[in-house]
Amino acid sequence: MEYFDELNENGEKTGRRVERSFAHENGILHATSQIYIYRYHKGRLEILLQKRSPDKDSYPGKLDISCAGHVPSGMDYDSNALKELSEELGITAEISSLKRIGVFRTSKKAEFYGKKFHDEQLSAVYISERYLDASQIKFQKEEISAVLWMSADEIVKRLDLNDDAFCLNPERFKTVLGAIHHNIKVLYSDENMAVCVKPPSVLSQADESGNIDMLSLLKDNFGHTFYPVHRLDRNTGGVMVFAKNRNAAAKLSLLAADKENFIKEYYAITEGKAPESGNLSDFLVKSSGKAFVAKKERKGAKRAELSFYKKAEVMTEKGIYSLLSVRLLTGRFHQIRAQFASRRLPLAGDGKYGGRDNGCTYALFAKSLEFTDPFNGKKLKFSQNPPPDYPWSLFGEYLNQ
Numbered sequence: 001m002e003y004f005d006e007l008n009e010n011g012e013k014t015g016r017r018v019e020r021s022f023a024h025e026n027g028i029l030h031a032t033s034q035i036y037i038y039r040y041h042k043g044r045l046e047i048l049l050q051k052r053s054p055d056k057d058s059y060p061g062k063l064d065i066s067c068a069g070h071v072p073s074g075m076d077y078d079s080n081a082l083k084e085l086s087e088e089l090g091i092t093a094e095i096s097s098l099k100r101i102g103v104f105r106t107s108k109k110a111e112f113y114g115k116k117f118h119d120e121q122l123s124a125v126y127i128s129e130r131y132l133d134a135s136q137i138k139f140q141k142e143e144i145s146a147v148l149w150m151s152a153d154e155i156v157k158r159l160d161l162n163d164d165a166f167c168l169n170p171e172r173f174k175t176v177l178g179a180i181h182h183n184i185k186v187l188y189s190d191e192n193m194a195v196c197v198k199p200p201s202v203l204s205q206a207d208e209s210g211n212i213d214m215l216s217l218l219k220d221n222f223g224h225t226f227y228p229v230h231r232l233d234r235n236t237g238g239v240m241v242f243a244k245n246r247n248a249a250a251k252l253s254l255l256a257a258d259k260e261n262f263i264k265e266y267y268a269i270t271e272g273k274a275p276e277s278g279n280l281s282d283f284l285v286k287s288s289g290k291a292f293v294a295k296k297e298r299k300g301a302k303r304a305e306l307s308f309y310k311k312a313e314v315m316t317e318k319g320i321y322s323l324l325s326v327r328l329l330t331g332r333f334h335q336i337r338a339q340f341a342s343r344r345l346p347l348a349g350d351g352k353y354g355g356r357d358n359g360c361t362y363a364l365f366a367k368s369l370e371f372t373d374p375f376n377g378k379k380l381k382f383s384q385n386p387p388p389d390y391p392w393s394l395f396g397e398y399l400n401q
Contacts, residue, residue, distance in 0.1 A: 004030035027118035031071035033081040040201035043211025051146040062167035077124035090138035098126040101179040192248035200237035230256040238366025263370040266326040269363035270345040274322035277309035291338035305329040312398040
């Protein structure tokens with residue numbers, strides 16, 4: 001039998017333990033943990049939903065929060081959130097990967113299988129940015145019949161139409177979306193610049209597609225206009241700097257063009273056994289949305305140079321994967337992807353350049369950024385690890401070295 005701690009209206013334990021079915025029949029206030037998992041994919045914000053098992057005692061077969069569960073007697077919200085992620089979705093996580101956005105009161109009355117259902121909850125709600133392939137999630141089949149990604153816009157639209165396929169609270173869901181949009185990680189901020197972490201699949205700045213972009217997210221966060229300094233490809237996440245005024249934009253953009261004094265380190269995972277280290281020098285030609293290595297210098301070809309060293313190598317059932325630290329000495333279109341692919345070392349998940357692993361978006365992340373502040377002469381360095389999901393999860397401890 002499952003027991004909860006009864007709570008008073010202040011969220012304090014009364015000292016009374018109640019059995020689950022009794023709590024739900026009699027409206028006994030108790031605690032739950034709710035986790036909304038999100039990602040940016042193809043320029044859209046998506047939420048991971050679970051479809052509840054048809055055997056659930058409440059809301060069977062409905063589309064629900066990514067992961068949720070009652071807090072057992074004697075346990076706290078955070079510990080329960082991690083337990084539910086592990087049990088329901090097979091995800092091992094640290095509490096630092098979750099952001100609690102608040103504790104909310106929920107009251108529901110319904111009837112299931114001829115029994116009255118009166119649920120009174122205090123729910124700690126968390127958000128977590130994760131890049132998971134839904135088909136690879138090992139969910140708890142006793143609780144869940146399926147998991148799927150759905151665009152946030154589609155969910156809102158269907159909730160506004162009172163779509164019976166969902167058992168989500170519409171107002172709570174919109175509160176969660178607001179928290180996600182304000183969850184851009186800021187590593188540094190002063191009167192001239194902000195150094196932030198761009199999530200994969202978010203544009204550096206707006207284009208004609210209308211997809212989510214960093215400048216818009218930053219304006220939503222700070223309430224004023226930001227200016228681009230440099231860019232990352234849409235599917236490349238990582239450390240970026242943005243200017244807060246036109247004068248700063250001019251100075252920082254000039255600095256960003258100087259590869260010797262605006263030092264960017266990338267992490268890349270290649271499919272195949274990479275050399276221990278090396279320098280790559282090629283001529284790249286851009287054509288039809290791709291970069292190609294030219295055999296010799298020709299019209300339209302631009303020199304592309306980078307250096308790298310191998311941090312680690314793992315053998316998986318799909319073959320050998322290599323984790324590389326890469327420094328760009330030039331900044332060309334798709335440079336890292338094209339140069340490694342030309343040596344039969346495509347990035348993991350990079351189908352456009354010959355990658356075979358279709359279980360992830362291509363594995364490239366702007367790990368660190370180092371430069372001297374043009375306004376005060378201070379040396380600045382910022383670093384951020386890639387998301388903790390596949391294929392980065394293959395290298396765990398090596399990402400921190």
